[in-house]
Amino acid sequence: MSDDTPPPETPPGDASPSNQQPAPHPVRAALPPLIESRILDEVTHGGQTGFIVRTPDQRAILEHLRFEQNFEFLKDITAIDFLGRDTIERFQVVYVLYRIPDKLNIRLHAWLPEEVESVPSVVDLWDSARWSERETHDMFGIVFDGNPDLRRLLMPEDFPAFPLLKDYPLKGRGERRQFPLVRPRGNEMVEDAPLPYPVSIGRGMHTPEYVEEVQRESKPRKK
Amino acid sequence: MGLESMIGGEGFLTTKINDLVNWGRKNALWPMPFGTACCAIEMMATFSGRYDISRFGAEVVRFTPRQSDLLIVSGRICLKMMPVLQKIYRQMPEPKWVISMGACASCGGVFDTYTMIQGVDQFIPVDVYVPGCPPRPESLLDAVFEVQKIVSGEKLDSGKHGS
Numbered sequence: 001m002s003d004d005t006p007p008p009e010t011p012p013g014d015a016s017p018s019n020q021q022p023a024p025h026p027v028r029a030a031l032p033p034l035i036e037s038r039i040l041d042e043v044t045h046g047g048q049t050g051f052i053v054r055t056p057d058q059r060a061i062l063e064h065l066r067f068e069q070n071f072e073f074l075k076d077i078t079a080i081d082f083l084g085r086d087t088i089e090r091f092q093v094v095y096v097l098y099r100i101p102d103k104l105n106i107r108l109h110a111w112l113p114e115e116v117e118s119v120p121s122v123v124d125l126w127d128s129a130r131w132s133e134r135e136t137h138d139m140f141g142i143v144f145d146g147n148p149d150l151r152r153l154l155m156p157e158d159f160p161a162f163p164l165l166k167d168y169p170l171k172g173r174g175e176r177r178q179f180p181l182v183r184p185r186g187n188e189m190v191e192d193a194p195l196p197y198p199v200s201i202g203r204g205m206h207t208p209e210y211v212e213e214v215q216r217e218s219k220p221r222k223k
Numbered sequence: 224m225g226l227e228s229m230i231g232g233e234g235f236l237t238t239k240i241n242d243l244v245n246w247g248r249k250n251a252l253w254p255m256p257f258g259t260a261c262c263a264i265e266m267m268a269t270f271s272g273r274y275d276i277s278r279f280g281a282e283v284v285r286f287t288p289r290q291s292d293l294l295i296v297s298g299r300i301c302l303k304m305m306p307v308l309q310k311i312y313r314q315m316p317e318p319k320w321v322i323s324m325g326a327c328a329s330c331g332g333v334f335d336t337y338t339m340i341q342g343v344d345q346f347i348p349v350d351v352y353v354p355g356c357p358p359r360p361e362s363l364l365d366a367v368f369e370v371q372k373i374v375s376g377e378k379l380d381s382g383k384h385g386s
């Protein structure tokens with residue numbers, strides 16, 4: 001909105017780069033320079049600001065936001081899978097923070113390479129991270145180092161996949177057919193044997209054909 | 224008014240034991256509501272006064288499978304719920320019948336995803352399916368009539384239902 005009406009003292013058509021650079025967000029300005037320099041980018045959408053970093057730099061920023069800037073509420077932790085997109089890494093781990101006195105939302109996006117299995121847990125900073133991290137682990141297979149109870153949260157404990165990965169098919173790989181048929185026969189209930197369980201396909205264990213197809217269709221990553 | 228007036232006189236009645244048992248069973252179905260989603264709301268409406276399933280003898284809703292003989296599966300069944308449903312079905316004493324209510328329980332409905340069971344009839348026997356999303360209470364009442372028809376056709380010595 002503010003770009004539509006340039007300030008009157010600036011002649012039109014002479015927008016220098018410094019004019020397009022907005023003032024740093026107050027939260028960002030309050031970060032120590034050593035930490036602040038690790039922020040790659042800043043995005044604002046819907047009045048909410050997000051900082052983009054690489055793992056594991058987010059840990060230092062989160063610690064600072066928690067203890068120095070008093071973000072006492074961790075709303076959510078989630079992740080995004082950018083498989084097949086033109087991004088620097090495959091995953092983003094997203095932290096949504098909230099400061100109650102001035103109702104300020106801040107997001108922190110941490111790029112997570114596909115090869116890296118784990119990110120540091122923030123359970124010691126916010127207790128509410130326990131279940132958020134469990135859910136993110138359940139859906140994406142990301143391991144949160146230091147979470148004391150990283151079991152599956154939504155899916156059955158023996159579920160063989162991480163369903164929100166982009167290379168996991170929407171209809172699953174046959175997990176939903178893995179139950180015996182129970183039916184009465186005479187005085188007893190009999191169970192027909194279930195179908196064999198599908199091959200375990202954890203993170204990085206998808207079928208070679210699928211990986212090939214995805215790689216063919218995706219643009220190369222900029223590193 | 225009731226049976227007595229038909230019997231009349233000395234109070235004797237000749238019938239087949241099969242018909243008598245089936246008559247008793249079909250007019251006193253005890254439903255076990257397995258409501259997991261929006262269809263359960265219509266099921267509750269069916270049980271309540273406006274539609275009043277008790278007009279057809281099926282008002283004794285039991286939340287324990289041990290005391291019921293009609294399982295009404297109403298709602299989405301997901302991967303984690305299917306073992307529970309099977310356990311409840313096994314715990315019901317014979318004879319027992321199953322209504323699969325709504326599109327989700329019968330075939331997965333619009334939820335064709337990794338965690339949704341695409342029809343409970345893959346894993347437990349279903350006697351009557353009720354189409355709809357959600358089915359109207361009248362449809363569920365009609366399904367109860369269908370179950371009653373099935374019950375009145377049961378044979379005591381058929382080997383089915385634990386006899």
Ligand code: SF4
Nearest residue numbers: 261262325326327357
């Ligand atoms: S069939 Fe429709 S009303 Fe019934 S559980 Fe499914 S979505 Fe809900």
